[in-house]
Amino acid sequence: MTSGIGATVLGYPRIGPRRELKRAVESYWAGRSDADTLHAAARDLRVATWLELRDAGLDSVPSNTFSFYDQVLDTAFLVGAVPDRYRRSSALDTYFAAARGDADAPPLELTKWFDTNYHYLVPEIDSSTEFRLADDKPLAEYREARAAGVPTRPVLLGPVTFLLLAKGSADPLSRLDALLDVYVELLGALAAEGVEWVQFDEPAFAMDRDVAELAALGRAYTRLGAVAARPKLLVTGYYGSLGAALPVLAATAVEAIGVDLVAGTIEGIASVPALRDKTLVAGVVDGRNVWRTDLRKAVATAASLLGSAAEVVVSTSSTLLHVPYDLDVETSLAPEVSARLAFARQKVAEVVTLDRALRSGVPLPELPVVEPRRDEEVRFRLAGVKDRSRAPYAARVVAQKALNLPPLATTTIGSFPQTAEIRAARSLPSDEYTARMRAEIARVIALQEDIGLDVLVHGEPERNDMVQYFAEHLEGFATTRLGWVQSYGSRCVRPPILHGDVSRPAPITVPWTAYAQSLTSRPVKGMLTGPVTILAWSFVRDDQPLGETADQVALALRDEIADLEAAGTRIVQVDEPALRELLPLRAVDHPAYLEWSVDAFRLATSGASARTQVHTHLCYSEFGEVISAIDGLGADVTTIEAARSKMEILDDLRASGFSRGVGPGVYDIHSPRVPAVGELTELIKAALAVVPGDRLWVNPDCGLKTRAYAEVEPALRAMVAAAREVRLG
Numbered sequence: 001m002t003s004g005i006g007a008t009v010l011g012y013p014r015i016g017p018r019r020e021l022k023r024a025v026e027s028y029w030a031g032r033s034d035a036d037t038l039h040a041a042a043r044d045l046r047v048a049t050w051l052e053l054r055d056a057g058l059d060s061v062p063s064n065t066f067s068f069y070d071q072v073l074d075t076a077f078l079v080g081a082v083p084d085r086y087r088r089s090s091a092l093d094t095y096f097a098a099a100r101g102d103a104d105a106p107p108l109e110l111t112k113w114f115d116t117n118y119h120y121l122v123p124e125i126d127s128s129t130e131f132r133l134a135d136d137k138p139l140a141e142y143r144e145a146r147a148a149g150v151p152t153r154p155v156l157l158g159p160v161t162f163l164l165l166a167k168g169s170a171d172p173l174s175r176l177d178a179l180l181d182v183y184v185e186l187l188g189a190l191a192a193e194g195v196e197w198v199q200f201d202e203p204a205f206a207m208d209r210d211v212a213e214l215a216a217l218g219r220a221y222t223r224l225g226a227v228a229a230r231p232k233l234l235v236t237g238y239y240g241s242l243g244a245a246l247p248v249l250a251a252t253a254v255e256a257i258g259v260d261l262v263a264g265t266i267e268g269i270a271s272v273p274a275l276r277d278k279t280l281v282a283g284v285v286d287g288r289n290v291w292r293t294d295l296r297k298a299v300a301t302a303a304s305l306l307g308s309a310a311e312v313v314v315s316t317s318s319t320l321l322h323v324p325y326d327l328d329v330e331t332s333l334a335p336e337v338s339a340r341l342a343f344a345r346q347k348v349a350e351v352v353t354l355d356r357a358l359r360s361g362v363p364l365p366e367l368p369v370v371e372p373r374r375d376e377e378v379r380f381r382l383a384g385v386k387d388r389s390r391a392p393y394a395a396r397v398v399a400q401k402a403l404n405l406p407p408l409a410t411t412t413i414g415s416f417p418q419t420a421e422i423r424a425a426r427s428l429p430s431d432e433y434t435a436r437m438r439a440e441i442a443r444v445i446a447l448q449e450d451i452g453l454d455v456l457v458h459g460e461p462e463r464n465d466m467v468q469y470f471a472e473h474l475e476g477f478a479t480t481r482l483g484w485v486q487s488y489g490s491r492c493v494r495p496p497i498l499h500g501d502v503s504r505p506a507p508i509t510v511p512w513t514a515y516a517q518s519l520t521s522r523p524v525k526g527m528l529t530g531p532v533t534i535l536a537w538s539f540v541r542d543d544q545p546l547g548e549t550a551d552q553v554a555l556a557l558r559d560e561i562a563d564l565e566a567a568g569t570r571i572v573q574v575d576e577p578a579l580r581e582l583l584p585l586r587a588v589d590h591p592a593y594l595e596w597s598v599d600a601f602r603l604a605t606s607g608a609s610a611r612t613q614v615h616t617h618l619c620y621s622e623f624g625e626v627i628s629a630i631d632g633l634g635a636d637v638t639t640i641e642a643a644r645s646k647m648e649i650l651d652d653l654r655a656s657g658f659s660r661g662v663g664p665g666v667y668d669i670h671s672p673r674v675p676a677v678g679e680l681t682e683l684i685k686a687a688l689a690v691v692p693g694d695r696l697w698v699n700p701d702c703g704l705k706t707r708a709y710a711e712v713e714p715a716l717r718a719m720v721a722a723a724r725e726v727r728l729g
């Protein structure tokens with residue numbers, strides 16, 4: 001039996017090719033435009049996407065991939081799982097209150113989406129949550145697309161992944177049957193509308209799952225498969241192999257299963273007999289990286305599955321949300337780099353080409369193969385690095401006494417507010433720009449001295465982004481002009497493209513840091529982004545192990561640290577906020593990752609003298625799982641996000657016996673709220689119960705770049721006052 005889904009992609013970017021959605025929502029938030037204007041902008045983006053995908057030749061076009069903020073939040077609204085504290089006068093304002101918070105309620109928790117740089121809002125579900133079909137977004141988008149002449153396939157977050165991502169219940173799956181009632185009702189409504197296919201995403205099953213979770217998956221799709229009048233069902237599990245979830249899904253009545261054959265493998269697929277009457281949606285075009293597909297290899301992979309399913313069709317390995325829109329607008333990329341690339345629009349064309357080749361025998365085009373740039377000197381130097389250790393910590397503590405820091409030393413994480421004036425200045429001529437940035441640094445240093453911080457920062461005004469900035473100054477990286485990818489809500493990043501061997505033509509941060517240090521007698525921290533984070537937030541080459549690429553980046557950072565020391569820098573911070581993010585989804589892959597990631601950090605930092613205090617900073621994740629790796633980094637001081645998770649990290653630190661300097665963040669920089677001195681002293685005292693005062697640092701959770709001075713200044717003053725109060729006992 002063939003089902004006729006045909007060539008498709010599992011999802012598409014939604015921010016607009018020129019970040020139109022960012023401008024539209026931010027304008028609405030600022031009160032500069034009304035809801036109708038915002039809805040019209042959103043509609044234009046959706047319609048343009050559907051027409052583009054249809055005209056590119058896809059047989060099945062996805063819908064409901066649009067979101068004003070986040071698809072997990074959309075799902076919470078769809079099923080009525082929105083806490084009452086967010087109820088506002090309109091549905092749109094209720095939605096944005098949950099996403100961003102307001103004067104009356106802090107937002108839902110924001111956290112990393114699997115092993116990507118996308119962030120989702122964590123639904124709150126407990127035994128009292130009354131699920132109901134509370135929104136018609138998937139239906140409305142289907143109708144809108146149909147009116148534009150495009151029949152579409154609504155994409156929904158699968159019920160089991162939704163519950164597994166939620167918090168608030170010790171046993172979220174106990175709510176599955178109640179949630180399924182809503183999905184059953186929705187399937188009926190979609191069928192009545194004439195929807196032919198619906199896609200359910202269950203990426204939670206690319207991770208290790210226990211027997212109860214696998215059983216819940218089976219129960220969910222057995223129930224949805226049994227709905228009398230329903231669209232055909234495609235269930236996808238991406239960011240890795242479905243593993244044990246594949247036979248579970250195959251045993252249900254769903255018509256199609258989407259498998260990730262880029263992050264996952266074909267292993268085990270042929271041995272699932274129940275797939276033989278289903279459509280296999282073969283994800284052979286990489287949804288997360290930007291390399292052009294090896295068409296011959298991809299078609300061979302898909303063809304090898306032909307006997308395992310009733311039908312095999314070509315698709316992307318995951319949603320295309322994580323790649324930029326269009327390579328063709330990047331006219332400044334070197335031709336030998338762009339010849340190796342495909343962004344979302346080009347990937348759609350690849351899917352169509354591959355599907356026609358697989359199912360109709362249309363010949364594949366011949367494309368030239370371009371090899372990555374090799375740098376023999378970098379490879380030679382790396383082969384010569386034998387030792388990645390520093391002097392013992394006790395000796396470093398003695399050597400660093402010269403810094404003369406008080407107990408409960410106060411500092412910030414690096415960035416100060418990136419104001420509109422700073423961003424606008426980027427287009428100035430070089431001399432003028434440098435003068436503006438130096439003036440900003442001088443202002444930030446004077447402010448920190450006035451506030452009374454002990455260890456200062458230069459404020460990072462010259463950095464458009466903590467990864468892109470370094471990529472712009474390293475060989476082996478390309479950066480884009482318009483290659484924006486959604487990170488969270490309206491915030492976007494332009495991940496650099498790490499395409500060849502990495503080297504550092506000249507010092508990167510030294511002039512800015514040295515200038516800042518020349519203005520003050522207090523120590524100014526040199527500020528670098530670590531090798532793991534640079535890889536995590538870039539598109540990385542896939543022709544060599546990640547550990548090799550990380551070492552090349554680390555070597556460049558090692559040279560930068562040596563130059564910072566030579567210029568008089570006594571403290572260097574190497575940020576690794578993405579250390580947890582890159583942790584592989586399957587436990588079997590953890591040890592190898594933790595080994596190369598820790599090794600790369602140690603390569604970057606182990607050239608530092610015992611007198612130089614090395615800090616690292618981590619945020620955006622829960623760190624319990626990688627606490628021993630954090631210890632393995634060997635930094636003298638680790639500042640870590642803690643306030644948002646209510647200092648839960650203290651338990652992990654206590655349990656791990658962490659014995660070096662640590663700064664659990666005392667206030668949440670994601671909220672405009674200014675903390676009171678009293679609440680900060682309480683947090684510092686709680687931390688003092690776990691870490692002695694001479695090793696305990698007082699700092700915010702993360703950098704201040706997204707905040708305004710009106711919030712930052714009083715918050716830092718409160719933080720310094722709290723540290724002084726606790727010092728006095």
Ligand SMILES: CN1c2c(nc(N)[nH]c2=O)NC[C@@H]1CNc1ccc(C(=O)N[C@@H](CCC(=O)N[C@@H](CCC(=O)N[C@@H](CCC(=O)O)C(=O)O)C(=O)O)C(=O)O)cc1
Pocket residue numbers: 117418420423424426463464465466467468487488490491492493494537577620706
């Ligand atoms: C710490 N985080 C980061 C992650 N990933 C990164 N690559 N970088 C990170 O810092 N992942 C986890 C978190 C995610 N958090 C954030 C937080 C904030 C942003 C953000 O604010 N993004 C900005 C874009 C930042 C940037 O690249 N700025 C450039 C370009 C600015 C710009 O838009 N210029 C205008 C023209 C100038 C003007 O007049 O404003 C234009 O191009 O039109 C710069 O400063 O030069 C955003 O706007 O979304 C992202 C992730």
Ligand SMILES: N[C@@H](CCS)C(=O)O
Pocket residue numbers: 413414415466527575577617619702703704705
């Ligand atoms: N130094 C960076 C770290 C962010 S995770 C900053 O302060 O923005």
Ligand SMILES: [Zn+2]
Pocket residue numbers: 413577617618619620701702703
């Ligand atoms: Zn941070």
